[in-house]
Each structure stands twice: as C-alpha cells, then as structure tokens.
Amino acid sequence: MEAMIRSLPVFADLRAFLAWAESKGDLLRVPEPVSLRHAMTAVQVAALRRGGPILRFDAALQADGTRAAMPVVANLFGTPDRVAAGLGLARDQIPEFGEFLASLRSPAPIEGMRDAFSRWPMLRAALLTRPHIARRAPVQQVTAATDLTQLPVQTPWPGDAGPLITWPVVVTRPFDSEARQVARYNLGVYRAQVLGPDRLILRWLAHRGGAAHARTWARAGEPMPVAIALGADPATLLSAALPLPETVSEITFSGVLRGARADLVPARTVPLLVPANAEIMLEGWVHPEDTAPEGPFGDHTGYYNAVESFPVMRISAITHRRDPLYLSTITGRPPDEPSVIGEVFNDLALPVIRAQIPEVRDLWLPPAACSYRIAVVSIDKRYPGQARRVMLALWGMLAQFSYTKMVIVVDADIDARNWDDIAWALATRMDPARDVIVLDSTPMDYLDFASPREGLAGKIGIDATTKIGAETTRDWGQVMALDPKDEAFAADLLARHLPGVQ
Numbered sequence: 001m002e003a004m005i006r007s008l009p010v011f012a013d014l015r016a017f018l019a020w021a022e023s024k025g026d027l028l029r030v031p032e033p034v035s036l037r038h039a040m041t042a043v044q045v046a047a048l049r050r051g052g053p054i055l056r057f058d059a060a061l062q063a064d065g066t067r068a069a070m071p072v073v074a075n076l077f078g079t080p081d082r083v084a085a086g087l088g089l090a091r092d093q094i095p096e097f098g099e100f101l102a103s104l105r106s107p108a109p110i111e112g113m114r115d116a117f118s119r120w121p122m123l124r125a126a127l128l129t130r131p132h133i134a135r136r137a138p139v140q141q142v143t144a145a146t147d148l149t150q151l152p153v154q155t156p157w158p159g160d161a162g163p164l165i166t167w168p169v170v171v172t173r174p175f176d177s178e179a180r181q182v183a184r185y186n187l188g189v190y191r192a193q194v195l196g197p198d199r200l201i202l203r204w205l206a207h208r209g210g211a212a213h214a215r216t217w218a219r220a221g222e223p224m225p226v227a228i229a230l231g232a233d234p235a236t237l238l239s240a241a242l243p244l245p246e247t248v249s250e251i252t253f254s255g256v257l258r259g260a261r262a263d264l265v266p267a268r269t270v271p272l273l274v275p276a277n278a279e280i281m282l283e284g285w286v287h288p289e290d291t292a293p294e295g296p297f298g299d300h301t302g303y304y305n306a307v308e309s310f311p312v313m314r315i316s317a318i319t320h321r322r323d324p325l326y327l328s329t330i331t332g333r334p335p336d337e338p339s340v341i342g343e344v345f346n347d348l349a350l351p352v353i354r355a356q357i358p359e360v361r362d363l364w365l366p367p368a369a370c371s372y373r374i375a376v377v378s379i380d381k382r383y384p385g386q387a388r389r390v391m392l393a394l395w396g397m398l399a400q401f402s403y404t405k406m407v408i409v410v411d412a413d414i415d416a417r418n419w420d421d422i423a424w425a426l427a428t429r430m431d432p433a434r435d436v437i438v439l440d441s442t443p444m445d446y447l448d449f450a451s452p453r454e455g456l457a458g459k460i461g462i463d464a465t466t467k468i469g470a471e472t473t474r475d476w477g478q479v480m481a482l483d484p485k486d487e488a489f490a491a492d493l494l495a496r497h498l499p500g501v502q
C-alpha cells in the first residue's frame with residue numbers, strides 16, 4: 001500500500017534521529033550552563049509549550065556545580081510531528097497505521113488479519129524477522145565505573161525526592177524463559193529514582209509488563225535480571241511506551257517502526273539481550289523483597305505523587321558509547337512530552353476501539369485531562385440507550401479506560417475534539433437528572449488523590465446525545481443551518497468587499 005511506504009530514513013539509533021532533526025532545523029544546541037536541578041525543566045517546559053525543537057544541553061550542570069560528562073538531550077518527542085517521525089511516519093499516515101495495529105489485535109487467523117498482511121506485506125515481513133544478535137555493540141564500547149551519580153540525571157521539580165531517570169527503557173523477561181527468547185521480553189518505560197551509586201528504584205505500576213515479570217521471579221524466589229537502555233533509538237522508545245497487545249513483542253515491533261530489524265547484544269553481567277545501539281546500558285538485579293519508598297516526584301497529573309514502595313535494582317554494570325548522550329524528559333501538568341506522545345497514540349488506538357465498538361466515530365482523550373481521565377466519544381446513534389452501552393463498553397472491555405473517570409458521549413455531528421462543540425452538546429442535549437450515570441467503587445490508579453479510597457473511585461458517564469425513542473416524550477430541537485448555496489454566496493461577497501479577510 002503506497003501510503004504506508006516509509007518516506008523517512010531508517011533511524012538505527014538516537015543520534016541518527018538527532019542528525020536528521022538537526023538537518024531540518026529541529027534541534028537546538030544549548031551551549032550555556034544549565035542546572036540539572038529544576039532549571040533544565042523550565043527550559044524543557046518553555047520549549048515544549050512553543051512547539052519548539054529537540055534540545056541538546058552541551059553544558060549540563062550537576063547538583064554540585066560541576067559540568068556533566070556528557071550532553072543531555074530533551075524534548076525529543078515534544079511535537080506530534082516528531083512522534084510520527086519516530087514511528088517512521090508522516091502525521092497523516094497515523095490513522096492507517098492504527099488500522100494495521102488493530103488487525104494485529106484480532107485473534108488470528110481471521111480474514112481481517114490476512115487482509116491486513118496482504119495490504120502491508122513489508123510490515124508482515126518485519127514482524128516475522130528475528131532480531132540480529134551482534135557480537136560487538138556501540139553501547140558496550142566503554143565499561144564505566146558502576147556509579148550512577150556520574151550520569152547527568154535531572155532532579156526535575158523542586159519537591160522531588162532526588163535525581164530521577166525519566167526515559168529508561170526497562171528490559172525484562174519472565175522466570176520461565178531463556179535469554180534468547182526475545183519474543184517473551186517486555187520493554188516498558190518506568191521512571192527510576194537514583195538511590196546511590198549502584199542502586200535505583202523501578203517504579204513499574206502493578207498492571208505493567210515489567211511488574212508481571214517481576215512476580216514470576218518473586219514466586220520462584222530468584223533474583224530477576226534487568227537491563228535499562230538509556231538513549232534508545234526512537235522506534236525502541238516508542239514501542240516501549242506503546243500499549244501493545246500482550247502477544248506482540250516490543251523488540252520485534254520496533255523493527256516494524258524502524259524499517260530494520262532490532263540489533264541486540266548479550267548484556268555483560270545479566271542473562272538478557274539488550275538494544276545494541278542505545279547510548280548507555282545499566283545492568284543489574286532485582287531481589288525478591290528488596291523494595292524502597294519511592295518519591296515524591298512530580299508526575300503527569302501536575303501534582304507530586306504519594307510515596308509508595310517499589311522494587312530496588314542493584315546495578316552490576318554500566319556500559320556506554322565512547323561519546324554518550326543522556327536522554328531525559330520531564331513529566332508534569334499537561335502538556336508534557338508524554339501527553340504529546342499520548343495525542344498521537346490516541347489516533348493510533350482509534351481503529352482498535354472501533355473494531356470493538358463499531359458505532360464509535362471519534363474518541364478524544366483531552367491531553368489537559370492527563371491523557372486518560374476524561375474521554376469524549378462521538379457515535380452514530382441509532383437506538384435508545386446506545387450512549388450508555390458505549391460508556392459501559394469502554395469501561396468494561398478496554399483496559400486502557402479503567403482509569404477514565406468521565407466519559408462524555410456526543411452525536412456524530414459534534415466535533416469530539418473541540419471543547420466549544422462539546423459544551424454546546426452538553427448545554428442543549430443533556431439533562432443532568434436523566435442523562436448521567438454514576439458508578440461507585442470502580443478501579444482507579446493510586447495517583448488519583450481525589451478518589452475517596454486508594455485504588456477505588458467513582459465513574460461518571462454523561463449522555464449528551466440527541467434523545468430518541470423512549471428516551472424522551474418531547475419534540476426535540478432542530479439544528480439550525482443555512483443553505484450551503486447562501487453560505488457560498490456570502491463567502492464570495494465578503495471576499496470581493498474585504499479582500500485578504502478570510
């Protein structure tokens with residue numbers, strides 16, 4: 001399918017992506033000293049809000065005022081266009097790629113899957129390609145001292161507990177697997193608090209792939225090997241951040257995005273294969289029962305998290321390139337980098353949602369509502385009660401809506417991504433006593449301090465659709481609209497009298 005032919009070069013590593021961005025004027029080198037404590041966050045936030053370029057801080061300052069040993073790269077995916085580029089696509093190809101992802105989720109073998117593979121043959125080839133196991137790897141050019149304090153790790157916000165690794169790609173596999181079984185690996189992005197030279201905390205939330213693997217090792221009473229790739233290539237970073245189906249390996253999938261299979265190398269001190277082209281690799285072990293209180297840290301909600309215990313990783317080796325770059329980001333009240341990534345993922349997820357709930361026209365997770373706490377969905381409404389069915393389907397069928405506190409359902413003539421349109425639908429098509437459902441004691445993440453009990457919260461569904469059939473006994477309003485001929489006449493008239501005014 002022509003539209004899916006990759007128009008971008010293969011980004012085998014982070015630096016290839018940076019060079020490409022720089023050639024397009026989308027990378028800013030910052031020669032001034034910038035402190036890793038708080039000041040760098042301010043620059044990142046300001047750049048992101050302006051839709052600004054990737055930042056490369058060449059003189060990052062450690063907390064003690066000394067200059068960091070390596071540059072810090074930030075705001076990598078600060079615009080939707082860069083997220084799309086990291087996926088190997090132009091922005092307008094995202095919906096079609098979402099359809100391919102939807103077909104991957106269908107239980108095989110079904111027609112949809114076969115059809116998808118016939119339309120995207122090169123993607124199929126990529127999915128079936130085994131990773132390449134390298135004998136030498138850029139990420140192992142230098143074996144460094146096992147000292148995390150040598151890395152330019154940001155302390156992003158004033159109330160943060162300490163330095164926080166913010167863009168780690170955490171590589172794990174389950175207990176009953178072997179190192180060569182790459183298809184069983186999980187890659188996830190879980191922030192990591194640095195506790196000391198050779199200890200950090202892995203904050204994988206309980207429902208994440210890394211946490212599921214940790215439970216298998218803990219049940220066996222065995223220490224778990226873990227590797228953390230810092231400064232991975234864009235395809236690996238985004239595969240790790242994407243909620244892929246359990247059956248699809250992030251490593252293999254990164255090959256689809258990259259347009260070239262993954263290069264892996266055996267880690268030096270743990271039985272894992274790791275991304276060979278990353279900038280820095282941290283290797284180590286998580287021992288059952290070894291936990292430490294994590295945080296507080298500023299999070300994507302715009303608040304500091306409560307302190308919670310998470311597993312400790314003991315570092316056994318640090319390797320890196322000869323001239324490594326340290327990749328960082330910050331999470332804060334949206335917009336932040338993860339919320340920009342979330343906007344693009346919203347469009348990728350839409351075909352998956354439509355496959356489950358066909359009447360869904362569009363679905364928007366407003367970034368301002370932390371990318372998942374509010375959903376607005378437009379539907380082709382055909383029968384009474386349908387809006388409620390859609391709400392319950394979203395909450396009941398799709399895990400990613402477990403923490404969505406509010407679902408607003410609107411008709412297909414409403415732009416579900418436009419607050420003015422949503423407000424008009426709420427103001428004119430919704431009765432608070434009739435059109436609201438409230439559920440009690442449903443799952444919620446511990447980050448939501450507004451929930452009365454940790455992990456349990458209410459949900460609200462608002463039906464702002466036109467009421468039909470038994471939903472109302474009254475005559476419904478008729479939407480006013482002008483004849484398109486008259487509108488065209490008006491546009492022409494104004495264009496003649498007011499040239500230059502759109």
Ligand SMILES: Cc1cc2nc3c(=O)[nH]c(=O)nc-3n(C[C@H](O)[C@H](O)[C@H](O)COP(=O)(O)O)c2cc1C
Nearest residue numbers: 188189190191203204205208209210241242243338
């Ligand atoms: C910058 C960034 C930071 C993240 N931090 C965390 C985190 O601290 N803990 C967590 O569980 N998920 C975090 N996530 C979300 C997960 O990485 C993401 O949901 C991913 O799909 C999880 O993969 P998994 O389903 O294989 O576990 C973060 C994502 C990004 C992009």
